[in-house]
Amino acid sequence: MTMTCLQSQVSALLLALLASAAQLTEAAPCPTPPPALQDMQGNGYYSDKNHSIVDPQLKAQNEAAAKPFTDFADQVSRRADRVLAGAPDAGDSAECALTWLQQWAAGDAMLGHIASSQAQYLRKWTLASLSLAYLKLRSRAEAAQREAIDAWLRRVARASLEHIRHSKAARNNHHYWVGLAVMATASATGDATLRQDARELFDEALSDIQDDGSLPQELARAGKALAYHNYALAPLVLMAELAAREGEDWYALRGARLDLLVERTAAGIADPAWFVARTGLSQEVPRGGITGWALLYAQRGAARSQRVSGLLTQGLLRNVTLGGDLQLMAARRFFSNP
Numbered sequence: 001m002t003m004t005c006l007q008s009q010v011s012a013l014l015l016a017l018l019a020s021a022a023q024l025t026e027a028a029p030c031p032t033p034p035p036a037l038q039d040m041q042g043n044g045y046y047s048d049k050n051h052s053i054v055d056p057q058l059k060a061q062n063e064a065a066a067k068p069f070t071d072f073a074d075q076v077s078r079r080a081d082r083v084l085a086g087a088p089d090a091g092d093s094a095e096c097a098l099t100w101l102q103q104w105a106a107g108d109a110m111l112g113h114i115a116s117s118q119a120q121y122l123r124k125w126t127l128a129s130l131s132l133a134y135l136k137l138r139s140r141a142e143a144a145q146r147e148a149i150d151a152w153l154r155r156v157a158r159a160s161l162e163h164i165r166h167s168k169a170a171r172n173n174h175h176y177w178v179g180l181a182v183m184a185t186a187s188a189t190g191d192a193t194l195r196q197d198a199r200e201l202f203d204e205a206l207s208d209i210q211d212d213g214s215l216p217q218e219l220a221r222a223g224k225a226l227a228y229h230n231y232a233l234a235p236l237v238l239m240a241e242l243a244a245r246e247g248e249d250w251y252a253l254r255g256a257r258l259d260l261l262v263e264r265t266a267a268g269i270a271d272p273a274w275f276v277a278r279t280g281l282s283q284e285v286p287r288g289g290i291t292g293w294a295l296l297y298a299q300r301g302a303a304r305s306q307r308v309s310g311l312l313t314q315g316l317l318r319n320v321t322l323g324g325d326l327q328l329m330a331a332r333r334f335f336s337n338p
Contacts, residue, residue, distance in 0.1 A: 027078075027079070027082055027087070027089055027092070027093055030079075030092065030095070030096035030099070031075070033099060033100040033103040033104070034068065034071075034072060034103075035103075035107065036103060036104045036105075036106065036107020036108065036109040037068055037069070037104075037107075037109055037110070037112075038107065038108055038109060038110065038111055038112025038113070039112040039113045039114075039115070040065075040069070040110060040112070040113075040114050040115065040119040040122055040123055041065040041115050041116070041119055042062050042065050042066060042115065042116050042117075042118030042119035042121065042122050043058060043061055043062050043065070043116060043118055044058065044062075044116075044117070044118055045058035045059040045061070045062050048222070050220060050221055050222040050224075051221060051224075052221050052222035052223050052224045062118060065119075065122075066122050069110075069122055069126045070126070070320070072100070072104070072126070073125075073126050073129035073130055073133075073320050073321075074129075074320050075097075075100065076097045076100055076101060076129070076130060076133045077129055077130075077132075077133045077320045077323070077324040078324065079093040079094070079096050079097035079100075079133075079137075080093075080094075080097050080132075080133035080134070080136040080137050080324060081136070081324045081325045081328055083097075083136055083137060083140065084136045084325075084328055084329070084332055084334065085325075085328055085332075091140075094137050094140040094141075095140075097133065097137055098137055098140065098141050098142075098145050098149070101130065101134060101137075101145075101149045102145050102148055102149060104152070105148045105149045105151070105152035105153075106148060108152070108155075109152075109156075110123050110126065110127070110156050110159075111155060111156060111159060114159075114163075117169075120160070120163050121174060121177075123156065123159070123160055124160045124164075124174075124177050124178045124181045125177060125181075125321045127153065127156050127157060127160060127181040127184075127185065128177065128180045128181040128184050128235070128321050128322075129320045129321050129323075129324075130153065131153055131157075131181065131184035131185040131187075131188045131189075132184045132188075132238075132322070132323035132324070133323070133324065134149060134153065134188045135184065135187055135188040136334075138188055138189075150188075150189040150190075153185045153188065153189055154185060154189055154191055154194065156185070157181060157182045157185040157186075157191075157194055158194075160178050160181055160182065161178060161182055161194075161197055163178075164178045164201075170217055171204060171205075171208060171217065172215070172217035172218065172232065173215075173217075173218060173228060173231050173232035173235075175201060175204065175205065176201070176205050176232055176235045176236055176239075177235045177321075178201065179198050179201035179202055179205065179235060179236070179239055180198075180235035180236075180238050180239050182194050182197050182198040182201065183195065183198035183202075183238075183239045183242050183243075184238075184242060184323075186198055187242045187245065187246065195246075198239060199243075199250075202236065202239050202240075202250060202253070203253065203254070205232075205236055206253060206254045206257040206258060207254070209257050209258070209260055209261045210260075211260070212260075212264065213260035213261050213262075213263055213264025213265070214229070214261075214264055214278075215228075215229060215232055215261065218231075218232050219275075219278060219279070222279055222281050223279065223281040223282060223283060223284055224283075224284050225275050225278070225279050225281075225283060226265070226268045226269070226272050226275040226283040226284065226285060226286070227283070227284045227285070227286045229261070229264065229265045229268065229275075230265050230269065230286040230290060230291060231286070231290060232261075233261050233262065233265050233293065234290055234291075234292075234293045234319075234322055235322075236258055236261070237258070237262070237293040237296060237297050238293060238296070238322055238323065240258060241296050241335035242335065244300075244335050244336070245334075245335045245336065251300060251304075259304070259307070262297060262304075262307055262308065263307055266294070266307055266308045266310065266311060268283070269285055269286060269291065269310065269311060270310045272285060288317065288319075289317050289318045289319030289322070289326065290319055290322070291311050291317070292317035292318070292319055292322060292326030292327070293322065293326070294308040294311035294312060295312065295317060295326050295327060295329075295330040296326065296329065296330055296335060298312055298330075299330060299333070
């Protein structure tokens, strides 16, 4: 298939998705927002030194601790997507989501005792989710709401940044996810200082990418090496997309270094042989929403579209931590320079 045909196929797919999204049925009435939760719990759940084998009992325990935050983020994200889609109840959906955010801002949510490294991870993922949702909502917020929500998100971003800057752990995907959380907050609230902090984290991530497109810290994840390459890549693509929204081309930085990671990861998802050879283990192949970054990346020129062509025909591509409905965001060209 030629690049021109591929681009046409992608455009047609996105237009169809957009038409479908615009016909969303009306959402349920807005629930009462849950009380703000300041403290966060969490526990690790891998049972091997490579952090590649999940202990089901520990995983369930961690998911239970995370549930109030993942549920909150999902509710806000889904309402924000209705606003982006132009659903019939967009006004009500925006009011609902902003009320929820204002409630947690007033209660200093996620700014209490963060009990473990896993809880720190949960905070940054939740922040990324909420800031990306808020980016879709802020223009509809009242002045008092903007003031309260902006200030709160900035405080959470600075707390997450402070933790990662003082972490003694080797730099890996967690640093990149903090980068996305900080960049999303900067974009949503117009904070230039946070934006510079995110730019530094992005540049550090680019320096981690080897000439063969691999990330050493993620390659050490044994049978999850491929999955964690994708997991590390996703927030970096979203950071570049947020920069593009503000008129800057972060894809071009360091000689388009990010493209090397994209090419290695996309090729591995199509055929994991390279990762199998490097690790000596069969690989978990990522599917679904966590690969939704490819829809956004594919819009950045024919060569990039060709690089990820095999990832563009999957099913539902929703991931709350990457902003919600990736198909809708691509169709709306949400990250185009306004």
